[in-house]
Amino acid sequence: MLNEITEPKIAESNTTVTPGILFVVSSPSGGGKGTLIQLVLGNIRQVSYSVSYTTRKPRPGEENGREYFFVDTQQFKEMIARDEFLEWAEVHGKLYGTARNQVAHELNSGRDIILEVDVQGAASVRRLIPDSVSIFILPPSPQLLRERLTARGTDSDEELELRLRNAPAELKDYSAFDYVIINDDAHRAAAKMAAVIVAERVRLSRQKAYVREVVDAFTRIDRN
Numbered sequence: 001m002l003n004e005i006t007e008p009k010i011a012e013s014n015t016t017v018t019p020g021i022l023f024v025v026s027s028p029s030g031g032g033k034g035t036l037i038q039l040v041l042g043n044i045r046q047v048s049y050s051v052s053y054t055t056r057k058p059r060p061g062e063e064n065g066r067e068y069f070f071v072d073t074q075q076f077k078e079m080i081a082r083d084e085f086l087e088w089a090e091v092h093g094k095l096y097g098t099a100r101n102q103v104a105h106e107l108n109s110g111r112d113i114i115l116e117v118d119v120q121g122a123a124s125v126r127r128l129i130p131d132s133v134s135i136f137i138l139p140p141s142p143q144l145l146r147e148r149l150t151a152r153g154t155d156s157d158e159e160l161e162l163r164l165r166n167a168p169a170e171l172k173d174y175s176a177f178d179y180v181i182i183n184d185d186a187h188r189a190a191a192k193m194a195a196v197i198v199a200e201r202v203r204l205s206r207q208k209a210y211v212r213e214v215v216d217a218f219t220r221i222d223r224n
Contacts, residue, residue, distance in 0.1 A: 181196075
Protein backbone atom coordinates (compact mmCIF):
# COMPACT_ATOMS: atom_id res chain seq x y z
CA MET A 1 0.00 0.00 0.00
CA LEU A 2 1.20 3.52 -0.78
CA ASN A 3 0.39 4.85 2.66
CA GLU A 4 2.99 2.59 4.21
CA ILE A 5 5.76 4.93 3.02
CA THR A 6 4.07 8.31 2.69
CA GLU A 7 6.15 10.16 5.23
CA PRO A 8 5.92 13.97 5.44
CA LYS A 9 8.83 16.07 4.31
CA ILE A 10 11.26 16.86 7.12
CA ALA A 11 10.48 20.27 8.62
CA GLU A 12 13.40 22.64 8.44
CA SER A 13 14.09 25.26 11.10
CA ASN A 14 12.85 28.81 10.76
CA THR A 15 16.29 29.98 9.68
CA THR A 16 16.90 27.36 7.00
CA VAL A 17 15.01 27.03 3.73
CA THR A 18 16.11 23.95 1.84
CA PRO A 19 15.46 24.23 -1.91
CA GLY A 20 12.81 21.91 -3.25
CA ILE A 21 13.59 18.85 -5.33
CA LEU A 22 12.60 18.59 -8.98
CA PHE A 23 11.46 15.09 -9.90
CA VAL A 24 11.45 14.51 -13.66
CA VAL A 25 9.20 11.62 -14.72
CA SER A 26 9.23 10.30 -18.26
CA SER A 27 8.11 7.29 -20.30
CA PRO A 28 6.97 6.38 -23.79
CA SER A 29 3.45 7.52 -24.60
CA GLY A 30 1.08 5.13 -22.84
CA GLY A 31 3.69 4.09 -20.28
CA GLY A 32 1.41 5.15 -17.44
CA LYS A 33 3.43 8.02 -15.99
CA GLY A 34 0.38 10.24 -15.56
CA THR A 35 -1.54 7.60 -13.61
CA LEU A 36 1.41 6.90 -11.33
CA ILE A 37 1.99 10.59 -10.67
CA GLN A 38 -1.64 11.09 -9.64
CA LEU A 39 -1.42 8.15 -7.23
CA VAL A 40 1.74 9.60 -5.70
CA LEU A 41 0.29 13.12 -5.41
CA GLY A 42 -2.64 11.69 -3.50
CA ASN A 43 -0.39 10.06 -0.93
CA ILE A 44 2.82 12.09 -0.60
CA ARG A 45 2.70 15.41 1.20
CA GLN A 46 4.36 18.65 0.17
CA VAL A 47 4.87 17.82 -3.48
CA SER A 48 3.19 19.62 -6.36
CA TYR A 49 2.72 18.96 -10.06
CA SER A 50 4.01 21.12 -12.89
CA VAL A 51 1.20 21.61 -15.40
CA SER A 52 2.73 21.73 -18.88
CA TYR A 53 1.56 23.62 -21.94
CA THR A 54 0.58 21.78 -25.12
CA THR A 55 -0.87 22.42 -28.56
CA ARG A 56 -2.71 19.11 -28.69
CA LYS A 57 -6.46 19.02 -28.19
CA PRO A 58 -7.90 18.04 -24.78
CA ARG A 59 -8.92 14.41 -24.40
CA PRO A 60 -12.32 13.53 -22.95
CA GLY A 61 -12.37 14.36 -19.24
CA GLU A 62 -9.30 16.63 -19.34
CA GLU A 63 -9.55 20.19 -18.05
CA ASN A 64 -7.51 23.22 -19.00
CA GLY A 65 -5.06 23.99 -16.19
CA ARG A 66 -5.34 20.54 -14.61
CA GLU A 67 -3.79 18.01 -17.00
CA TYR A 68 -2.33 20.69 -19.32
CA PHE A 69 -2.69 24.29 -20.33
CA PHE A 70 -4.11 23.90 -23.83
CA VAL A 71 -2.96 26.63 -26.23
CA ASP A 72 -2.77 27.02 -29.98
CA THR A 73 0.46 26.90 -31.96
CA GLN A 74 0.71 30.68 -32.26
CA GLN A 75 0.40 31.17 -28.49
CA PHE A 76 3.01 28.48 -27.88
CA LYS A 77 5.48 30.07 -30.31
CA GLU A 78 4.97 33.46 -28.66
CA MET A 79 5.86 31.89 -25.31
CA ILE A 80 9.00 30.42 -26.86
CA ALA A 81 9.96 33.86 -28.16
CA ARG A 82 9.52 35.31 -24.65
CA ASP A 83 11.73 32.55 -23.21
CA GLU A 84 8.95 31.40 -20.88
CA PHE A 85 9.75 27.68 -21.13
CA LEU A 86 12.25 25.77 -19.07
CA GLU A 87 12.11 23.18 -21.83
CA TRP A 88 9.92 22.49 -24.83
CA ALA A 89 9.79 19.88 -27.57
CA GLU A 90 7.73 18.61 -30.46
CA VAL A 91 6.37 15.15 -29.67
CA HIS A 92 4.20 13.12 -32.05
CA GLY A 93 3.58 16.28 -34.08
CA LYS A 94 2.43 18.40 -31.12
CA LEU A 95 4.29 20.97 -28.99
CA TYR A 96 4.80 20.51 -25.24
CA GLY A 97 6.55 22.84 -22.82
CA THR A 98 7.25 23.46 -19.12
CA ALA A 99 6.73 26.93 -17.69
CA ARG A 100 9.98 28.23 -16.24
CA ASN A 101 8.36 30.46 -13.59
CA GLN A 102 6.22 27.77 -11.97
CA VAL A 103 9.14 25.40 -11.46
CA ALA A 104 11.42 28.14 -10.16
CA HIS A 105 8.79 29.42 -7.73
CA GLU A 106 8.15 25.98 -6.22
CA LEU A 107 11.82 25.08 -5.86
CA ASN A 108 12.83 28.45 -4.42
CA SER A 109 9.99 28.17 -1.89
CA GLY A 110 11.37 24.85 -0.67
CA ARG A 111 8.62 22.74 -2.19
CA ASP A 112 9.19 19.62 -4.26
CA ILE A 113 7.62 19.43 -7.70
CA ILE A 114 6.99 16.61 -10.19
CA LEU A 115 7.54 17.34 -13.85
CA GLU A 116 5.95 14.98 -16.41
CA VAL A 117 7.81 15.19 -19.71
CA ASP A 118 8.88 13.16 -22.73
CA VAL A 119 12.44 11.86 -23.00
CA GLN A 120 13.56 14.94 -24.98
CA GLY A 121 12.30 17.24 -22.26
CA ALA A 122 13.88 15.11 -19.56
CA ALA A 123 17.27 15.41 -21.24
CA SER A 124 16.91 19.20 -21.43
CA VAL A 125 15.95 19.49 -17.75
CA ARG A 126 18.87 17.29 -16.65
CA ARG A 127 21.24 19.65 -18.43
CA LEU A 128 19.65 22.79 -16.97
CA ILE A 129 19.08 21.45 -13.43
CA PRO A 130 21.78 18.83 -12.72
CA ASP A 131 20.53 18.02 -9.23
CA SER A 132 17.06 17.09 -10.47
CA VAL A 133 15.99 13.48 -9.94
CA SER A 134 14.94 11.63 -13.09
CA ILE A 135 12.62 8.63 -13.10
CA PHE A 136 11.87 6.53 -16.18
CA ILE A 137 8.64 4.53 -16.31
CA LEU A 138 9.17 1.36 -18.33
CA PRO A 139 6.20 -0.55 -19.79
CA PRO A 140 6.64 -4.28 -19.07
CA SER A 141 6.09 -5.36 -22.70
CA PRO A 142 5.22 -4.03 -26.19
CA GLN A 143 1.96 -5.95 -26.05
CA LEU A 144 0.85 -4.29 -22.82
CA LEU A 145 1.82 -0.87 -24.14
CA ARG A 146 -0.37 -1.41 -27.20
CA GLU A 147 -3.23 -2.61 -25.00
CA ARG A 148 -2.98 0.47 -22.79
CA LEU A 149 -2.90 2.87 -25.72
CA THR A 150 -5.83 1.10 -27.36
CA ALA A 151 -7.86 1.00 -24.14
CA ARG A 152 -7.29 4.71 -23.65
CA GLY A 153 -9.35 5.28 -26.78
CA THR A 154 -8.11 8.81 -27.33
CA ASP A 155 -5.96 8.36 -30.44
CA SER A 156 -6.82 7.70 -34.04
CA ASP A 157 -5.35 4.56 -35.63
CA GLU A 158 -2.66 6.69 -37.25
CA GLU A 159 -1.74 8.40 -33.97
CA LEU A 160 -1.66 5.09 -32.12
CA GLU A 161 0.70 3.56 -34.67
CA LEU A 162 2.92 6.66 -34.55
CA ARG A 163 3.22 6.38 -30.77
CA LEU A 164 4.08 2.68 -31.01
CA ARG A 165 6.69 3.32 -33.72
CA ASN A 166 8.33 6.01 -31.59
CA ALA A 167 8.40 3.89 -28.42
CA PRO A 168 11.62 1.93 -29.17
CA ALA A 169 13.59 5.14 -29.73
CA GLU A 170 12.23 6.60 -26.49
CA LEU A 171 13.12 3.45 -24.57
CA LYS A 172 16.76 3.73 -25.59
CA ASP A 173 17.22 6.67 -23.21
CA TYR A 174 16.35 4.69 -20.06
CA SER A 175 20.01 4.43 -19.00
CA ALA A 176 20.30 8.22 -18.69
CA PHE A 177 17.80 8.28 -15.81
CA ASP A 178 18.55 7.98 -12.10
CA TYR A 179 15.75 5.47 -11.49
CA VAL A 180 13.81 3.02 -13.66
CA ILE A 181 10.44 1.70 -12.52
CA ILE A 182 8.76 -1.14 -14.42
CA ASN A 183 5.05 -0.35 -14.52
CA ASP A 184 3.61 -3.87 -14.38
CA ASP A 185 1.14 -2.89 -11.64
CA ALA A 186 0.08 0.73 -11.09
CA HIS A 187 -0.11 0.66 -7.28
CA ARG A 188 3.16 -1.23 -6.91
CA ALA A 189 4.92 1.11 -9.35
CA ALA A 190 3.48 4.20 -7.62
CA ALA A 191 4.73 2.91 -4.27
CA LYS A 192 8.21 2.66 -5.75
CA MET A 193 7.99 6.22 -7.05
CA ALA A 194 6.88 7.40 -3.61
CA ALA A 195 9.84 5.55 -2.09
CA VAL A 196 12.21 7.43 -4.41
CA ILE A 197 10.76 10.75 -3.26
CA VAL A 198 11.08 9.85 0.42
CA ALA A 199 14.65 8.59 -0.05
CA GLU A 200 15.76 11.69 -1.95
CA ARG A 201 14.31 13.94 0.75
CA VAL A 202 16.58 12.43 3.40
CA ARG A 203 19.71 12.38 1.26
CA LEU A 204 22.43 14.13 3.29
CA SER A 205 23.51 16.40 0.44
CA ARG A 206 19.99 17.88 0.29
CA GLN A 207 19.68 18.71 3.98
CA LYS A 208 23.20 19.57 5.09
CA ALA A 209 22.29 22.96 6.56
CA TYR A 210 19.43 21.56 8.61
CA VAL A 211 21.46 18.59 9.84
CA ARG A 212 24.30 20.93 10.79
CA GLU A 213 21.91 23.02 12.90
CA VAL A 214 20.71 19.93 14.75
CA VAL A 215 24.24 18.68 15.37
CA ASP A 216 25.34 22.14 16.52
CA ALA A 217 22.48 22.20 19.05
CA PHE A 218 23.88 19.03 20.63
CA THR A 219 27.34 20.53 20.62
CA ARG A 220 26.10 23.57 22.54
CA ILE A 221 24.51 21.31 25.16
CA ASP A 222 27.81 19.47 25.58
CA ARG A 223 29.67 22.75 26.10
CA ASN A 224 27.25 23.82 28.81
